Amino acid sequence: MKKNAIAILLAAATLTAAPNVFGQEDLVRTLGALFFAADWKAADAPAVYDTKNLFELINGEAELYFPYGFKRAIAVTYASDSDAGGKISVEVYELGASLDAFGIYSNYRDERSRIEPFGTEGFMGTTQAMFFQDRFFVKMRLGGKSAGGKEALRSCAEAVSRVLPPNREMPDEVNLLNFLGVTPKTTRYVAQSVLGYDFFTMGLTAGAVVATKPVTLFVVLGMSPKDAGDTLNRYTAHIEQNKGRYRWEELPEGRTLLAVDPLYKGVVAATVGNYVIGIAKLATPKEGLPMLAQFRAAVAARP
Structure with a gap:
């Protein structure tokens, strides 16, 4: 119990201090070390995709991203040590400008989406969360079985938002x-x-x-x-x-x-x-x- 309490305090301190990072190497490194909830951490090193291999990440949808100034995508999966099989997959897409990031985001949002206060605008369901912020679009999915998975998904979205450029103005x-x-x-x-x-x-x-x-x-x-x-x-x-x-x-x-x-x-x-x-x-x-x-x-x- 005491160990969990210490871990939660450390997580809160890490989130508060998380810097905004803009360079590819810095963002890859930061996402790989992201600490957003007790017992959750990156399962593997983040993978980086460009226009030549984006289809490996989102086969069948890659062409949707290219007109919006697609530059790169970083994909990483976080796993829970305490909940067997609990995983959160995160994909961070860098587009040409904030309007482009909104364009991709708005392709997924609809009238039923429940808007959440992370990023410039975001929404979250039972197993997924998406948001855009500055020139970045973020797509997240919860998989496996995890008692605290939805709370971890929200914490992960908030933590990713903290390390992206701080501009939250709607285009x-x-x-x-x-x-x-x-x-x-x-x-x-x-x-x-x-x-x-x-x-x-x-x-x-x-x-x-x-x-x-x-x-x-x-x-x-x-x-x-x-x-x-x-x-x-x-x-x-x-x-x-x-x-x-x-x-x-x-x-x-x-x-x-x-x-x-x-x-x-x-x-x-x-x-x-x-x-x-x-x-x-x-x-x-x-x-x-x-x-x-x-x-x-x-x-x-x-x-």
Whole structure:
């Protein structure tokens, strides 16, 4: 009993003092020596993966990571000495930027995810935890049988967060879809081909409800107002080529595209500064105009 109490105190001291480490060798070494709960330690030395061998770690999913500026992944498994078979596998992915890390993270999060206070944002279930922080995405899974496994999983997530860069700010772009009516926990960053269209190069999507039906909000990130206008013109050309219909309306809030897209049904869209914004999967384009006006105002109000 006394021995366990001492181990817990030592673990707490180690967590408090854990440094943020950014270099590959430092992070590998730190994860290999991470001490987050009594009787848990790394079972083997951490393994490092790059673009050439990432498929060995996540065969079938590796290509998902490459558009998000993937640099490397570090994988390590921790095992419990006291609980036979208790294991926690941890994968730490370094991406191009914080928005890229959010993009990967948002592919796994959904409306049912229970948000937890580790990382910039994270969630945890019975056997898994995921979070992103700065340019890193972390995926963790609990395996085997362990009486205190879930508590150890949480402690492990908190400890890994402590050794990553301390920036916990949500990427600014995510807030473009932060307004009343957007379904919580549905915002995603897509690094290429928003809605599957290559002319919508990169941007964000989110869910909402219009006239009791689920719809998809989207914003395409551009470099200038001219880029935004050119992007929307490419979209209208695509609609024409695929036997869709569209028209422009001059509304009080600005010029607005109303379209019937063969793939996404009713669509309304517009440009706001550097951005193309829109709503897809509407029963009719006009149903989306009130929400588009709200969307427009929210984006225009941002600095």
